[in-house]
Amino acid sequence: MRDIAARLQVYPASVQWHVKTKDDLLAAVAGSVMADISVPADDMPWQAWIVALFRRCRQAVRRHPNVTPLIGAQLVSNASLPADLVDGVLRTLERAGFVDESLLEAYNTVIAAMLGFLTMEFAPLPAENPQRWADELRERVHTVRPLDHPSLARALPVLANRAFIVRWENGVTAPMDASFERHAAIIVAGLDAFARAQRQAAG
Amino acid sequence: MRDIAARLQVYPASVQWHVKTKDDLLAAVAGSVMADISVPADDMPWQAWIVALFRRCRQAVRRHPNVTPLIGAQLVSNASLPADLVDGVLRTLERAGFVDESLLEAYNTVIAAMLGFLTMEFAPLPAENPQRWADELRERVHTVRPLDHPSLARALPVLANRAFIVRWENGVTAPMDASFERHAAIIVAGLDAFARAQRQAAG
DNA sequence: ACCTGAACACCGTTCAAGT
DNA sequence: ACCTGAACACCGTTCAAGT
Numbered sequence A, B: 001m002r003d004i005a006a007r008l009q010v011y012p013a014s015v016q017w018h019v020k021t022k023d024d025l026l027a028a029v030a031g032s033v034m035a036d037i038s039v040p041a042d043d044m045p046w047q048a049w050i051v052a053l054f055r056r057c058r059q060a061v062r063r064h065p066n067v068t069p070l071i072g073a074q075l076v077s078n079a080s081l082p083a084d085l086v087d088g089v090l091r092t093l094e095r096a097g098f099v100d101e102s103l104l105e106a107y108n109t110v111i112a113a114m115l116g117f118l119t120m121e122f123a124p125l126p127a128e129n130p131q132r133w134a135d136e137l138r139e140r141v142h143t144v145r146p147l148d149h150p151s152l153a154r155a156l157p158v159l160a161n162r163a164f165i166v167r168w169e170n171g172v173t174a175p176m177d178a179s180f181e182r183h184a185a186i187i188v189a190g191l192d193a194f195a196r197a198q199r200q201a202a203g
Numbered sequence C, D: 001a002c003c004t005g006a007a008c009a010c011c012g013t014t015c016a017a018g019t
Helices: A002-007 A010-016 A022-035 A045-065 A064-073 A075-080 A082-096 A100-121 A130-142 A148-158 A177-202 B002-007 B011-016 B020-033 B045-064 B064-073 B075-080 B084-093 B098-121 B130-142 B151-157 B179-203
Strands: none
Touching: A002 B011, A022 A045, A022 A064, A022 A075, A022 A082, A045 A082, A045 A100, A045 B179, A064 A100, A064 B064, A064 B098, A082 A130, A082 B084, A082 B151, A100 A177, A100 B098, A100 B151, A148 B084, A148 B098, A177 B098, A177 B151, A177 B179, B002 B011, B020 B045, B020 B064, B020 B075, B045 B064, B045 B098, B045 B151, B045 B179, B064 B098, B075 B179, B098 B179
């Protein structure tokens, strides 16, 4: 609040006149980021539509990575209610054949997979002493004992700083492009299987 | 910090002796929650193992829902490095046939899907005025215009307070059991398709 | 309608001093 | 080794007063 006031060259209290509280301001910021996720056109297969949405969403989030915690990890973000986005996902999943409860479940999977991955990819580092923290974690990663954790030890060269939990940079400096693409593909393949099972059950 | 000190009936400054900084304390808390996710046994198909892990993880997180933001949305959580968990996931994905880059991608999908969903399910409400906030959002949801957003309007009875973005309670008071189960199943089905494609490409 | 100026309550952290 | 007691810097918010 005080920083914003300083940036605007006004007194701290002035900000409160425009926005009631700090939470309200953060909600507005999150809403603004959510709002500029434009939705793909409907002239493609539903599978391609989902993947396209994943990519657009990542582009939008990437422009303001510091906002990600608000979107994924706080219910505040909902206040914005990006109806175009929600409606688009639902419309597309209906095309895939989902209805009622299966539509709900497919929708929740899409949103959780999309925003969940991005929340984690761009999770901020500890504000305190990022460099010291990164060094410590990197060190700890290298002390994995091959006899206790053979798979981890073996995979370490591939995983180090590229895999969740085993990294010391976030998506801002170490983007996870390939994994994000794969994640989107896996979600779509899984939804496809679910849709087929639904159709078969329906007769 | 001050609350903890009060709870322990000591002066605020006393806490700093045991833990250097607030961030360090939060990292320790996150680590403690991560640490009590025990890993399933290896005597089941890899698909069942992944689903079992999803369930165990949710149980652990559910016991301390307020910690979820630390786990999903902050890189601090990594500091704990739950090696048993990471090694277990890798070992299981190796059983499924993944290696090198495909192992990395499959691993990232599993972790993001698991922790990402939980982060969102248990995302905290705005601390400020939860009731007022919930009322406002519920109201806004009901003003969706059917001509502008037909799919959303039609699905609203099913989605209201049960779907991401369209809810005003979090998983503590409104658990998303069915969607979580479905999400796990979709991830496994998607991984399965990926594994088959890998095998085929390998010859 | 929008900002000033001062004040208040709160909170993480420091540090010299105690035991 | 562990805590006290006081102090400091910082930050979101309030409010009467200005224009």
